[in-house]
Amino acid sequence: MENKILNKLKNSLDYLSGESISSDLNISRSAIWKHIKSLKNKGYIIEGKSNKGYKLISCPDILSAQELIPLLKTNNLIKDIKHFYELSSTNHSAKELARGEINNGTLIIAEKQLCGKGRFDREWISPSSGIWFSLILKPNLPPMEASKVTQIAAAAIYKSLLEFDIKVNIKWPNDIYLNGKKICGILTEMKCDMDRIHYLILGVGINVNLEIDDIPDEIKDIATSLKIELNKSFKRSDILVKFLNHFEILYNKFVLQKDISEVLSICRENSNIINKKAKLITYNKEEIVTCLSLTDTGELLVKDSDGKEKLITSGEISFRI
Amino acid sequence: MENKILNKLKNSLDYLSGESISSDLNISRSAIWKHIKSLKNKGYIIEGKSNKGYKLISCPDILSAQELIPLLKTNNLIKDIKHFYELSSTNHSAKELARGEINNGTLIIAEKQLCGKGRFDREWISPSSGIWFSLILKPNLPPMEASKVTQIAAAAIYKSLLEFDIKVNIKWPNDIYLNGKKICGILTEMKCDMDRIHYLILGVGINVNLEIDDIPDEIKDIATSLKIELNKSFKRSDILVKFLNHFEILYNKFVLQKDISEVLSICRENSNIINKKAKLITYNKEEIVTCLSLTDTGELLVKDSDGKEKLITSGEISFRI
Incomplete structure (x- = not known):
């Protein structure tokens, strides 16, 4: 009512x-x-x-269903929107929800995360001026295809921000950079067996209107926000809605037609790591590599210090050598 | 007491x-x-x-902690044994348990499963004469390494049964065959992000002392038990303990030393699919292929009907062409 x-x-x-x-x-x-x-x-x-x-x-700039639904142009991606003023983390709540019989297409949004997390359980500062959400998806895909959903999200972020004349870079596999600093991170989690993904949680955090004081001193040289870089505020619902619209198109193209070409082109052409020397951190070692290219299946081709080329499926690239 | x-x-x-x-x-x-x-x-x-x-x-042939602990020779694999007379399925209970702060190394055993499941949610008949268990593991591995744990389990089953002079075949990636019929299946499930496995559940079902009447008519041509094939009963705790002992050695070699060579040799040398024509069922298609070999990273190399070779990371091989 x-x-x-x-x-x-x-x-x-x-x-x-x-x-x-x-x-x-x-x-x-x-x-x-x-x-x-x-x-x-x-x-x-x-x-x-x-x-x-x-x-x-x-109207307030809140990311409630009331504000989002009239703006959404998605066809069937979003089935339900759960909006909270405060959550520990949207991925955590999504996991709680996904345990029950939760729908494919449930979007969980928090105005503020109290314990936002990035990769490797790192803290992600999430005050009420950013966009923090998790989308529960149940694609008919085997688990080794899950990392492509991260890249689809990265490409969708790129396309959404381009509509505001903001040109970001993508740091394989899951970070978005503006002017050399991180403004967005993607954390994809899933439950699966070896044949199928049971559910996948796409967690996204975008530093939209964060002020310089919102960014802790120790990460001021590597993290920023749209507002800090562009000196103006953005309506968060506009950004979120554009993301969801772009994401749906790219995601459906992948899941239904197995076509990931546009996504990989975007990730490749706007990568900030290609031809750069960086530290590659994988689960069992760290080494200095030169990043060569992104393959047609989304892996990173690198050359190690012995000149040997190898394909990396998952890992972290750090410029802090 | x-x-x-x-x-x-x-x-x-x-x-x-x-x-x-x-x-x-x-x-x-x-x-x-x-x-x-x-x-x-x-x-x-x-x-x-x-x-x-x-x-x-x-002593009864039950798989309780009381019976198993004195027989176990594992060093640190098994931290806790939870034994039940009846469960819906051990993987299901393991998932319920793993949501809380459950230990790496928790072994869940059921004398009988009411709704045992194989791959693709297929029913797995689990009367009280078989071995049905799930082991919760938290290895420091990225998700793409999880399928190797299935192959480690398959090799450990092979080695355990060889101690009883039973020589089984391994049907990549997760089934064990005796005399051309299935006697054991492995179902590996996990929760993870793109960098790390949060927990992995290794579910194993072994048809030990099942009688011919325990096997439903519609699968009598493809499923069997040790007792049906060898015409004698086995002490289930002996088999389970041997499996856990072998599994620990092979698993530690992989997780700690990244050495999976023995496992892959066993899976390769005792494979029942190599050089055979079969139906390969993957998440988005079915096709007739010739299985060529198992690679050093555990993938299956097949040749499709056009003569093109390709590597398969996950899929099902069916001889019912």
């Missing part, structure tokens, strides 16, 4: 009388008043005049 | 008086009587004579 009232307010240029809302939606005037109060608590600025009714002055 | 009493009985060749048990273990005669009754309920045959005391006549 709250949603219906909000939609009526959004679609009205002028004041909307309590009486007309009441008769259109068949609810009492006091019920309307309660819903208006709840909307105001969420940050909607609604003017109420006794002789005219209610008028929506402005 | 029950365990202590059982051990005393096991170590005594003659009758053990209630008085001596009572004073050695510092418990009352009525407490002893209760524990003896509980042991009898589990299938231990214990003779009690009023003037002599208790004597252990025979």
Whole structure:
């Protein structure tokens, strides 16, 4: 009902009388008043005049279903949106949810993460000015294809930000850089057997409107936000919606048609590691390599210090040699 | 305490008086009587004579911690044994347990599975005469190495049964055959991110003493048991313990020294698919191939109907062309 009232307010240029809302939606005037109060608590600025009714002055920049659904152009990617003001981490909540019979296409969004995590359990600072979400997916894929979903997300981030004239780089396999500093990370987790993915959780964090003070001193040289770099704020829902729209197209192309070519082109052409010397950290060793190229199956081809070329399926590239 | 009493009985060749048990273990005669009754309920045959005391006549063939621990020669693989008379499936229970802070090295055993599962959710008939268990492992490995744990288990099964002069074949990647029929299946599941396995569940089912009537008619031509093939019963705890001993050695060699050579030799030399024409079923297609060899990284090299060679990381081989 709250949603219906909000939609009526959004679609009205002028004041909307309590009486007309009441008769259109068949609810009492006091019920309307309660819903208006709840909307105001969420940050909607609604003017109420006794002789005219209610008028929506402005919507908060929150990533609720109410705000996102009218903007989404996805066909079938998003089945359910669960929005929270605070979570320990969206991936953690997604895992909790995925244990039950949770739908493919459930999107979990937090305004703020209390214990956001990056790869290797590293802390990810997540104040309320960023975009922090996890998407539960159940693709009919074997587990070794899961890392491609990370690259699809990276390409979708690239395409979304390009719509705001922001050109980012992709640091294989899961980080997005702007002006040489990280602005976005992707953490993909899954449960599977050797034949099939049972569920996959795509966790994404984008440093949108974080201020310089939001970034801890010890990572100020490697992490940044869109606002810090571009000196302006962005409406987070616009970015998230653009991401979901792009992601759906690229994801469906991969899952349904096995076509990952556009994704790999984007990741390749906008990579910030190709032809660079870097430290490659894999689960059992660290070594200095030269990154050569991204293969057609999404692996990284590197040359080690002995000049030997090898394909890397998973690992971390660090420029801190 | 029950365990202590059982051990005393096991170590005594003659009758053990209630008085001596009572004073050695510092418990009352009525407490002893209760524990003896509980042991009898589990299938231990214990003779009690009023003037002599208790004597252990025979132990049941159950896979309880009480029976397994004295036989185990593993160093650090098994940290905890959870034994159940009935479970829906041991992999299912392992997943439930692994959600909490469950130890690496927890072994879950069921005398009987009510809903045992093989690959692709296929039913696995699991009456109380087989060995059905799941082992929770937390190796420091990236997810793409998980399928090797299946092959380690297959090699360990091979080595264990060879100790009983039973020579089985391995059908890549997860089935064990005897005389052309399946006697054992392995189902490996995991939770992971792209860098690390969070936990891995190794599920194994061995058709040990199943009678011909235990095997449903529709699979009688493809499934069998040790008893059906060899016309004798086996002590299940002996087989399980030998498996765990062999598995630990091969698993540690892989996880600690990255040495999988013995495992792959066993899987290669005892494969029943090499040089055979078969149907290869992968997640998105089925095709007729000729199986050529098992690579040094555990993939299957096949030749398709166009004569093109390719490496298969996961899939199912079916002889029902």
